[in-house]
Amino acid sequence: MESSKPNVAVLTPRSRMNEAQEELSRVVQTLVHIGEQFNQALVDSTHETTLYKSRVAELERRNHDNRSAANDVVIQKLKRVKRVLRDLVEELPEDDDLSVSARSSPHRPAVGVQGGESKNASPVLSTSGVSLRFATPQLEPSGTTPPSTPIVRLDARLPQSPPKLSPSRASPRHKSILFKPSTPTADESRRMATNRTPQTVVSPPKPLSPRTPPQHRSTMSTLFKPSSLSADENWNMSTNRAPQSAKVVCPIPWQGLQQRLGLSEDMVYSLESLSQMDDFCFRVQIVDNMAFVYEPLTMDCPSASLLLDWGTQSDNLSAAEYIINNLSTRPFFHTFILSAKKDIWYYIGAHTWTLTRLFPVWSVMNDQVSHPTDSRSRLHGHQSKRKVVNRLWTHNHQKHATQDIHQMLDDGRLVQFCVEVSSATLTPVSEAFAKKLDYHKPT
Secondary structure, eight states, X not given: OOOOOOOOOOOOHHHHHHHHHHHHHHHHHHHHHHHHHHHHHHHHHHHHHHHHHHHHHHHHHHHHXXXXXXXXXXXXXXXXXXXXXXXXXXXXXXXTTOOOOOOOOTTBOOEEEETTEEEEOOSOEEOTTXXXXXXXXXXXXXXXXXXXXXEEEOOSSOOSSSTTOOTTSEESOOOOOEEOOSSOOHHHHHHHHHTOOOOOSOBOOOOOOTTSOGGGOOOHHHHSEEOOOOTTSOEEEESSSOOTTOSOOEEEOHHHHHHTTOOOHHHHHHHHGGGGOOSOSOOEEEXXXXXXEESOEEEEETTEEEEEEEEOHHHHXXXXXXXXXXXXXXXXXXXXXXXXXXXXXXXXEEEEEEEEEOOOTGGGSOSSOOOTTOTTOSEEESOOHHHHHHHHHHHTTTOSOHHHHHHHHHHTSSEEXXXXXXXXXXXXXXXXXXXXXXXXOOO
């Protein structure tokens, strides 16, 4: 019997060749697929590289803009520091017989007296190579003899000599007038030397020294006119609205002071410095025929509007003389006020200004917030003694406690300063000026 053998398929050469071709075809397809994946990965990588480059360029641009802006801010601060340092150097005495006041407040501008005429200059002062000059004040009545003691001043206008002075090196500060005692003691000289702290505010002349003859002293009674207005009027007081005398109310942001009014950078900085003061005073800056009042209280009754604040007797006198000197050359002021709640200026129209001796406002105010329906209150609005004290405390940069400020108002160390403003005959002037500021009267 024959044994069975397994059937083994014998592949022919042709079959083996076909299998090899199929295997090779599968390998080629795999390689093609791998190549396609590689190409797609390369395209995606190129796209991501482009995106990353674009993002890096954008970040570099932003960083450059931020760095440029930061550099500009630093440069401006350095310029201001440089101006302050120049002012400090100017205030150093040239010798033992000459001393210059180092303290000023925003109501003490430089007043140059020359040739018998008072000149109120713009608060742009070149400080490079300025020489101290002497002038005689003309605050005395006509026919009296000027005091023999000279006053030291720095002219706020660019002096004609030395000729190397440049307007580009200007400071926003006015220099205050100092009535120098004839023979300062060693203690006084040492005290003046230690008190030389630079102030970057515009200020009217300091009150006269006690050594100045009485006939040359301005008094509050001669500068302020008596008022017929009484506390029985229907008064309204506010810190955040324009007086009812305003015929136009045109908002002007800080950057608009240069763009719309053409004020210089130094002048804008001078206005900014009003907020840096810690004095109790009526804060006003007068530029040509424009008056800028920093956060005043407004008081209105049916027949009048007033701007009000409280200050020391000496600062009130200085502010009054400053305003009167400017009113002597112009009949009205284009008036601007800075809102207490919004950091923005408002043009409220052309106004005549009259310094007024009003009834004592503090004494007729309530200790709590009054309401218009409260018959016990003669001052309506949302103002109370507490709010007035808090306002003065904020303006004083918390230098005095609120209890001390309240006491100073009670005992008369802080005296009210009132300016009656009126625009009754100046409506066309106000509207014409407001039109230049792109203001359109609402219909």
